Amino acid sequence: MIIEHPATISTMKQLLESHVSGGYNLALPTPFCRAHLPPKDTIMVLETKTGEQYEAKYLARHFRLSGGWRKFARDNKLEAGDVVVFTLVEATKFKVYIIRTSANEVTLPVHLLNPVNHVKQSVSSQTTNQKLIIYRRGKEHQVAEIYNRRSLRLKLKNAGAGSMLYPGEILFSNITNFEDFKAIMHELLQNHKLPYSTLHDYYELCCSQNAFLHAHLLKGINPTLNYQIITEAIKRIIFETVSIANALKTCKLSTFLYKCSLWEDTLNAYEGLGMNVGFLLARLHHLRSLVFSLEGAADHRSRYKEASHERGLAEGEVKKLKLVLAKLRKVSDDMKLKPLEDKYREGNSWLACVQAEITNLEVLLAELQKFFSQYDAHIESLKLNAKRHEFEFQEELSAPW
16 A cells, blocks of 8 residues: 655555564565665665664565564564554655554554554454554644645745746745655646656756756647646656766766767757756766767777687687697607507607697797787776776766756
8 A cells, every 4th residue: 555645655564474473574565666666676774753773675676675674573573463654754764653453542643644544444353342543643634734835835935936837836946855846746747656766866956956857848838738648748758857867977988878879869859848958968968078088988998898808719719729739748648658669760750740749839829828918918908998987987977967
């Protein structure tokens, strides 16, 4: 079950025996994980109601909490039948609330009151003469009132202002934190929500420019188009913009050389639709200029790979020559030990030929060894140049927008 509210995103799980004993693995709801959790294995922080923090490994492929969950479960004395509510407060951090089967009363934040009604019935049915009571910190409709007051306050601040958020009228300069930003994006995209990590990264991009990057996106579009189509298009453009921005912060030099043109074409298209991506295009152009100024960075990398490949092939041929030399030496030793009496002179002639061939191979192998030493130095030089270029490129990637 996923609990979504303008201020928070949560999910709840009723524990089974396998969750609190044996392997101690807790599978989280798949739709929740796909929509809001990182796509790669990571360490999640689990914070209890009292502020204690635990670390647990999140296995993205299996949508479950593994290493570290055992300690959390044991320290908090979790039992089968307990309900655990996970509220995502940061990209890799949960605030965890526990509803115990043995509890007469529990305390939960106001935005979690409605979703736990079915849990209340489930827990009550498992206990004898016990009833789950939820202390309410205010009336349930206060959630909507708080949200409406926040939106109204932001709109009043923007009365008579200039650039407006499409399709509303809220300036980014009056967004004071991520929670406000998330509430506004929730209202804009409605059923077309972005994954939590993507939304957080988009917030960081908007902060860097002090503006909603999509403020003028699709403003001139035909108003008769289905609103669902428009919001899905906005979501897709935001998602791709964040993906490119993240790539421009983390990609390797070889990846940049391969995808630079594709990223540029995509950003140019989005800019034409009104998306504020000029700063990303400027970064991309700067990185491309840097690559060209690195005195053949791509050429050095290509030559290094080619030389390493050729070195490997040559090493294989040398091994074959060494096997031939070993066989010739064995033949020579056998002929020395058992010369033929009737054909002694002929045997000596063959022995001389074998020994001459052995000498030639030994000289050839010595020359090859000398050549390999020089070639290895050349390969190492190419490798160092490629690494230097990669280092300079990575330094530029870490610069602020």
